[in-house]
Each structure stands twice: as structure tokens, then as C-alpha cells.
Amino acid sequence: MAKYSFGVDVGGTTIKMGLFDLEGNVLDKWEIITRTENGGVNVLPDIAEAVKGKMSEKSISKEDVVGVGIGVPGPVDAKGVVHKCVNLGWGVLNINEELGKLLDLPVKGGNDANVAALGEMWKGGGQGFESIVVVTLGTGVGGGIIIDGKILTGAKGAAGEIGHIHLDDQETETCGCGNRGCLEQYASATGVVRLANRALEKTTKTTCLKAGEISAKDVWDAVKAGDEVAIEIAEQFGEYLGKGLASIACVVNPEAFVIGGGVSKAGEVLLEYIRKNYIPYVFHASRDVQFTLATLGNDAGIYGAAKLILDETSA
Amino acid sequence: MAKYSFGVDVGGTTIKMGLFDLEGNVLDKWEIITRTENGGVNVLPDIAEAVKGKMSEKSISKEDVVGVGIGVPGPVDAKGVVHKCVNLGWGVLNINEELGKLLDLPVKGGNDANVAALGEMWKGGGQGFESIVVVTLGTGVGGGIIIDGKILTGAKGAAGEIGHIHLDDQETETCGCGNRGCLEQYASATGVVRLANRALEKTTKTTCLKAGEISAKDVWDAVKAGDEVAIEIAEQFGEYLGKGLASIACVVNPEAFVIGGGVSKAGEVLLEYIRKNYIPYVFHASRDVQFTLATLGNDAGIYGAAKLILDETSA
Numbered sequence: 001m002a003k004y005s006f007g008v009d010v011g012g013t014t015i016k017m018g019l020f021d022l023e024g025n026v027l028d029k030w031e032i033i034t035r036t037e038n039g040g041v042n043v044l045p046d047i048a049e050a051v052k053g054k055m056s057e058k059s060i061s062k063e064d065v066v067g068v069g070i071g072v073p074g075p076v077d078a079k080g081v082v083h084k085c086v087n088l089g090w091g092v093l094n095i096n097e098e099l100g101k102l103l104d105l106p107v108k109g110g111n112d113a114n115v116a117a118l119g120e121m122w123k124g125g126g127q128g129f130e131s132i133v134v135v136t137l138g139t140g141v142g143g144g145i146i147i148d149g150k151i152l153t154g155a156k157g158a159a160g161e162i163g164h165i166h167l168d169d170q171e172t173e174t175c176g177c178g179n180r181g182c183l184e185q186y187a188s189a190t191g192v193v194r195l196a197n198r199a200l201e202k203t204t205k206t207t208c209l210k211a212g213e214i215s216a217k218d219v220w221d222a223v224k225a226g227d228e229v230a231i232e233i234a235e236q237f238g239e240y241l242g243k244g245l246a247s248i249a250c251v252v253n254p255e256a257f258v259i260g261g262g263v264s265k266a267g268e269v270l271l272e273y274i275r276k277n278y279i280p281y282v283f284h285a286s287r288d289v290q291f292t293l294a295t296l297g298n299d300a301g302i303y304g305a306a307k308l309i310l311d312e313t314s315a
Numbered sequence: 316m317a318k319y320s321f322g323v324d325v326g327g328t329t330i331k332m333g334l335f336d337l338e339g340n341v342l343d344k345w346e347i348i349t350r351t352e353n354g355g356v357n358v359l360p361d362i363a364e365a366v367k368g369k370m371s372e373k374s375i376s377k378e379d380v381v382g383v384g385i386g387v388p389g390p391v392d393a394k395g396v397v398h399k400c401v402n403l404g405w406g407v408l409n410i411n412e413e414l415g416k417l418l419d420l421p422v423k424g425g426n427d428a429n430v431a432a433l434g435e436m437w438k439g440g441g442q443g444f445e446s447i448v449v450v451t452l453g454t455g456v457g458g459g460i461i462i463d464g465k466i467l468t469g470a471k472g473a474a475g476e477i478g479h480i481h482l483d484d485q486e487t488e489t490c491g492c493g494n495r496g497c498l499e500q501y502a503s504a505t506g507v508v509r510l511a512n513r514a515l516e517k518t519t520k521t522t523c524l525k526a527g528e529i530s531a532k533d534v535w536d537a538v539k540a541g542d543e544v545a546i547e548i549a550e551q552f553g554e555y556l557g558k559g560l561a562s563i564a565c566v567v568n569p570e571a572f573v574i575g576g577g578v579s580k581a582g583e584v585l586l587e588y589i590r591k592n593y594i595p596y597v598f599h600a601s602r603d604v605q606f607t608l609a610t611l612g613n614d615a616g617i618y619g620a621a622k623l624i625l626d627e628t629s630a
Contacts (some may be wrong), residue, residue, distance in 0.1 A: 024588075073602060078463070114385060131469070131470050131483070145566070145567075146464070146466060148393070152462060153568075154446070154567060154568025154569070154602050155446050155568050155569055155570040155604075156601070157568070157569055157600075158568040158598065158600030158601055159566065159567050159568040161565045161568070161570075161598045161600060161601075162565055162566060164565050164597075164598035165560055165561075165562045165566075166561055166562060166596040167564045177598055178599070179595070179596065179597075179598075195429055226335075246480075246481055247480045247481060247562050247566075248566050249478055250476045250479050250480045251460070251468060251474065251475070251477060251480075251563050251566045251567060252460075252467065252473040252474050252567070253468075253469025253470050253471055253472070253473040253475075253476070254469070254470055254565060255470040260557065279496065280494070281481040282479075283473065283476045283479035283492055283494075284492060284493070285390060285471050285472075285473030285476060286471070286473055286476075289470075
């Protein structure tokens with residue numbers, strides 16, 4: 001009987017890999033370089049090589065392995081078809097089939113944010129829940145939605161693109177997606193800095209923050225130190241994000257929101273600002289949704305990928 | 316082998332019932348009164364009586380019946396537990412079990428809006444799609460979300476409560492839910508009338524619409540007749556609804572939005588105003604989502620209920 005699964009998380013510069021037992025304990029974890037040249041033609045062969053190498057190193061036979069789960073930075077449909085992965089140079093390909101052929105093992109692929117959300121549900125901040133929305137506050141704002149333990153993929157693999165929920169008609173700057181007033185423009189790390197610089201331009205209050213020289217971390221550190229201007233910025237951040245999450249709750253009515261990404265390192269204080277600004281905007285049936293912090297950090301992807309193939313092969 | 320299923324749609328005043336073959340043809344359809352007195356204690360026995368009566372009338376044996384699907388006006392969880400149905404006087408009960416006992420047949424219950432959405436996917440405006448959001452523009456704004464052919468229920472049975480997505484910080488009037496600025500305040504039949512009365516108070520242009528005496532239908536009739544003020548109202552309606560649907564698309568990335576309810580009787584012109592106001596706000600991956608009109612009207616509920624039990628028993 002099979003005893004192991006592999007979880008692979010493909011990023012634009014490195015590929016994270018993990019060897020797991022069936023209970024979700026990580027037995028080994030390592031990284032390889034992402035070779036994106038020539039349309040990313042080496043990426044899947046490099047992964048296959050790394051999996052085979054690990055199996056040989058640990059004397060693991062093919063019969064011992066359930067399969068390989070893999071998260072990639074682009075939309076992936078339910079059949080494993082990647083429609084475009086700009087960061088890897090990929091066009092359209094079926095990762096389930098391509099990597100499956102190279103390894104002669106079952107392979108199941110998904111979008112990296114969705115796969116990471118599955119990881120957080122399995123072994124991270126979403127443990128104990130079956131329906132969660134994982135909100136990743138990093139350079140941008142990403143999302144992954146898990147319903148009854150399964151990833152919500154969407155028709156084109158674009159479910160959970162919550163960073164582009166429209167929130168502000170008055171916004172004059174353009175979001176990376178080309179629209180204006182997206183959640184990402186306020187709740188990402190760069191969004192927090194934008195809010196901060198705007199507040200600092202206008203304020204006449206004393207503050208430890210200096211326009212043009214601050215990070216999202218500086219803002220949250222100042223909030224914790226009681227800085228009045230930083231607290232106003234946190235309120236604005238909370239109002240945008242609370243409003244956005246309230247809309248999401250009207251649509252999918254999750255048990256919990258799990259907040260991750262670099263900005264979430266601010267910790268519990270962040271959840272306070274989100275929760276209190278969420279309540280006034282949400283439909284009553286979703287008022288008691290839980291808010292938790294993601295706990296797996298950069299490992300969420302390999303955990304989720306390992307879970308993805310376990311679910312697939314046990315289904 | 317079973318040849319029939321029953322679809323039941325429970326409303327606050329009447330209960331609609333349908334007898335279906337397995338291909339989804341309705342063979343008979345009738346209504347009974349909803350007796351809501353005494354905490355609605357008669358509702359399920361009345362339904363059981365009506366089903367048994369029809370079986371006896373048509374000489375249908377229990378072995379010929381797959382089961383009974385039922386939609387009720389309240390949140391229903393995945394196990395068939397109704398948490399509260401204000402319109403029926405119900406507290407907490409498990410309809411699958413209670414009605415199942417009365418009939419000695421498989422029963423599967425769901426929220427009426429969700430069940431109607433399933434009906435539209437099966438035999439109505441959502442045919443050919445597997446992932447749709449049905450938007451019902453009636454007295455309020457309701458929604459039903461179908462993902463990969465299955466109802467998205469939500470943790471508390473409150474998924475698809477899209478009428479309460481927050482859209483306008485400037486709103487001064489309160490929505491039925493207690494919040495302010497909900498989609499329902501602009502896109503329901505009463506919402507359209509509110510937008511119209513507000514526009515008529517301010518305008519100096521000539522129009523056939525008279526403040527205080529108009530219905531949503533009057534507004535759309537005037538739009539079709541080229542009335543300039545009515546067209547401005549339609550634009551406002553479209554902007555609110557387009558913005559709301561764009562947010563929903565960021566979350567679930569459906570193949571299509573199916574627009575139903577009384578307001579949708581305006582027809583294709585409605586879709587034009589929604590679509591053109593949706594595009595500027597939506598994330599590019601959801602830009603080519605289809606917009607269609609619901610076609611089953613008040614029968615969507617019985618169709619969806621019949622499909623619900625068919626899916627349950629064939630799963």
C-alpha cells in the first residue's frame with residue numbers, strides 16, 4: 001500500500017518540493033531552480049528528475065507513492081489544463097498528463113493560490129473547517145476558496161481572484177489588472193503603503209511614519225505602538241478589506257476567513273481591524289464567520305499540493 | 316426501475332408541485348395552499364398527502380418513484396436541516412428526514428432560490444452550462460449559485476445571498492436586512508422604482524414617467540420607447556448590478572449569469588444595460604461570461620427540486 005505523496009509548488013524563481021506521509025507530515029523538503037528559458041520547457045522534466053532522485057535516495061518504490069500534486073502560478077482548469085503561465089513562459093498544456101507521463105505516477109495540478117488554500121485547511125490556519133476563504137495579502141491580494149473540502153476552481157480557473165473586487169469609484173490610480181478601485185490597491189503590502197502615503201500627505205498630526213520611506217510592516221508596528229495616524233491608516237485598510245470580505249461572504253458563506261501573506265505577519269491586531277469593519281457590511285447569516293491567521297507561510301503550497309493528489313486518488 | 320420524480324416548491328401562500336419523468340418533462344403540475352398556522356405543522360403532511368394522492372390517481376407505485384425534491388424559503392444545510400423559515404412558521408427541522416418518514420421515499424431539500432437556480436441550469440436559461448449564478452430580480456434580489464452542476468449551499472445555507480452585497484457608502488436609507496447600500500436597494504423591482512423616483516425629483520428633462528406612480532415595468536417600457544430619463548435610470552440600475560455581478564465573478568468565476576424574476580420580463584434590453592456596466596469592473600478572466608434570461612418563471616422551483624432528488628439518488 002502506498003505510503004507517500006509529493007507536493008510541488010512552482011514559483012517564478014524556485015520550485016518548492018515536499019515528501020509527505022499520508023497523515024500530512026512533511027518528511028523532507030527542498031527546492032530547485034525554476035528554469036523559465038525556452039518557454040519553460042525544462043520545468044516539468046526538472047520536477048520529474050527531482051522526484052525520481054528523492055525516491056531513489058530514500059529507496060521509495062513507485063508502488064509506495066500515491067502521486068504528485070502540483071501548484072502553478074496561473075489558471076488551471078479541473079482537468080489540469082494550464083491556460084497560460086506568464087511567469088513560467090508556458091502556453092496551454094495539461095500538467096496532469098505531461099508530468100504524469102514523465103513520472104508514470106498520478107499527477108494533479110491546480111492554481112498555486114488555490115492549492116495553498118487547501119494546504120491551510122489541511123494543516124494550517126483553516127484546520128477544523130471545511131469551507132474557507134484564504135486571503136493572501138502579499139505584493140498583491142490573492143485568494144483561494146475551499147468549499148466542502150474541495151478547491152473552487154471556476155469556469156476558467158479564475159475563482160478566488162478576490163484582489164480585483166471593485167471597492168472604490170473615486171480611485172484615480174490604475175490597478176495592475178487595468179481597472180480602478182480594486183481591493184488589491186488598498187489591502188496588499190503596496191496598498192497599505194499607498195494608503196499610508198496618502199494619509200501622511202494630508203495629516204497635521206504627529207506621527208513616527210515618514211512619507212516615502214515606509215513599508216507595510218512599519219505601519220503595523222506603529223499601530224501597535226499606538227501611533228494615531230497609523231491607526232487611521234489601519235482603519236482605512238480594515239474598511240476596504242472588511243467590505244470586500246463581506247461581499248465574498250454574501251456569495252459563498254464560508255465558515256472562516258484565513259488571512260495570510262506578508263502583511264498578515266502583523267498578527268492578531270490585523271484581524272481586529274478586519275473583523276470590526278466586516279460586521280457593519282455583512283449579511284446577518286454570515287456575521288459569525290471566524291477570522292484566523294494562516295500558519296504555513298511559504299510551505300502552504302507544498303502541503304496543499306500533497307493533499308490535492310491524496311484527495312484525487314482516494315476519491 | 317423508477318420512472319418518476321416529484322418536485323415541490325414551498326411558498327408562503329401556495330405550494331407548487333410537479334410530477335416529472337427522468338428526462339425532466341413535467342407530466343403534471345398543480346398547487347395546494349400553504350397552511351402556515353400552528354408553526355406550519357401541517358405543511359409537510361399536506362405535501363405528503365398531495366404526493367400520495369397523485370401517485371394513487373396515476374396508479375404510480377412507490378417503486379416507480381425516485382423520490383421527492385423540495386425547495387423551502389429559508390436556509391437549508393447540506394443535511395436537509397432548515398434553521399428557520401419565518402414565512403412558514405418553522406423553527407429547526409430536518410426536511411429530508413421528516414418528509415421522508417411521511418412518504419417512505421427519498422427526500423432532498425434545499426433553499427428555494429438555490430433549487431430554482433438548479434432548475435434554470437437543467438431546463439431553463441442556464442442549459443448547456445455547469446457553473447452559473449442565477450440572479451432573481453423580484454421584490455428583493457436573490458441568488459442561486461451552481462458550481463459543476465451542484466448547488467453551492469454555504470456553511471449556514473446562506474451562499475448566494477447576493478442581494479446584500481454592499482455597493483454604496485453614500486446610501487442613507489436602510490435595506491430590509493438592516494444594512495445600507497445593498498444591491499437589493501437598487502436592482503430589485505422596488506429598487507428600480509426608488510432609483511426612478513430619485514431621478515424624477517432632480518430632473519428638468521421631459522419624461523413620460525411620473526414620480527410616485529411608477530412600477531419597474533413602466534421604467535423599462537419607457538426605456539424601450541427611448542425616454543431619456545428612463546434611460547438614465549436604466550444606466551444607474553446597470554451600474555449597480557454590473558458592479559455587483561463583477562464582484563461575484565471575481566469570487567466564483569461562473570460560465571454564465573442567468574437573470575430572472577419579475578424585473579427580467581423587460582427582456583434583452585435589461586441584459587444590455589447589465590453587460591455594458593459589468594465589463595469595466597470585472598477581472599479580465601471573467602470578461603467573457605455569458606448573460607442569459609431565465610426562462611422557467613415560477614416553475615423553476617419545481618424543476619430544480621425534481622433535479623435535486625434525481626442527482627441525490629444517482630450519486
